[in-house]
Amino acid sequence: MLEFIIKLHPEIAIKSKSVRKRQTLLVEQNLRTLLKHLPHKVKVTGYFDHLTVTSQYQTTAWRQELITRLKCIPGIVTFAQMQTRQFTDLADLFQQVAAVYQSQIINKSFCVRVRRQGEHEFSSLDAERYIGGGLNQLVNSARVQLKQPDLEIKLEIKQQQFLLVTESFTGMGGLPIPSQSDALSLISGGFDSAVASYLMIRKGLRTHYLFFNLGGAAHENGVREIAFYLWKTYAASHRVKFVSVDFAPVVADILEHVPTGLMGVVLKRLMMQVASAMAEKLGISAVVTGESIGQVASQTLANLAVIDQASPSLVLRPLIYHDKQDIVDLARQIGVAELAGSMPEYCGVISQNPTVNAILSEVITAEALLDPRRINQAIEQAKILDIRTVEYQAEQQAGVIATEAILPANAIVLDIRSHDEVDARPLQLQQHQVLTIPFYRLATAFAQLDQQQQYYCYCERGVMSRLQALLLQEMGFNNVAVYRP
């Protein structure tokens, strides 16, 4: 049997008894929802301050699958795999514990804690001393320390059985969804808004997505992929919305009427205005952005203050003091870096020579030159989708890109993965030529290739290759498709 013990975040542990109970219950319900549709049965049992997850099915792949899932659930700080074993006497117990822990206590302080039920020839203290002393002798660099050791070895002995922690894991931390209310995250396809959305999910907010389309089908497809991935991986216990707003007419109006330096601030204010209206319509309490002080020239306190005034809703900016490198590292860790890194910059014109010190009265004067009907239209015509349909629809839209599992003769494959990935898992084909062009160079490098040939983009998940093929198609190249072996 596979058995995991789940510990909740310390933030939960310090809350009052009733809050603690509610949040433990939330994690329990979320685990049930998330583990229900897996191929093998999983049992979730709730206790006051911890939970257990057990499964009768037991293979290495299944164990790994459960571990991967448990690492992505908000509110779980640590979890550990347990094993129930039989033992004959203290010496046997020691041998079994040593087999698991000998390598883990090298250069560490440790202690052994025993809880015992039933008739034995030894007390709990005897067992702690015997096993602790034995391990101390066995591993020279380890030392026993009763207060705050690096590692606690916990044993629960019941008659001739004992329960042993065999491996501990770090979970996602944070709070369970939905221990806070809902938020509407403005997601652009870049690193920042993806990471901001993740941090809100981690804080227990049911996070919906709002996207302003400025760059056509390819832009929307890429953003849908990112939003869907974030939801599916970290928040699938609750359904959320993906709202898509066509902002091209508003941008056209801004480009025509607003002074260049103010364009960025005006665009953000109009986004905020629409976001607040959508949040109100959907009963959502806050909007979230990926803005961070000084991240781009226009993200100054003066500009952010002017932007805020356009929003009656609470605006949350979880990245406000983060450095770019921290954001990129986190994006990598949560699995969105590749996708976000492959999105081109849309609407660059808007960010040219932006003002760093917007003055509200000037901004309002500039906005008066815009046609208010375009904003109303954008709100009225917003597409409000159930996130579960978003990836499917993205695939449908990307259906214009041919995807082949078996390549035609003479096809050339473009391996668009990063150099690290290519080195780690090279793509070797017997019959076809493979060119390695990382995705971030593809848009410029493709035009230099022989345009009489047919090209097939390749990446591991098939997501980036589809996105890149679509982008090339929008640039006017029709000799490109996707290779998905």
Ligand SMILES: Nc1ncnc2c1ncn2[C@@H]1O[C@H](COP(=O)(O)OP(=O)(O)OP(=O)(O)O)[C@@H](O)[C@H]1O
């Ligand atoms: N097209 C868009 N749709 C939805 N939200 C957007 C869009 N463009 C910008 N935003 C929101 O505004 C924030 C700031 O955007 P901006 O482009 O100025 O900075 P950024 O640091 O490049 O953000 P990102 O990396 O998220 O694209 C984004 O993090 C996002 O929350």
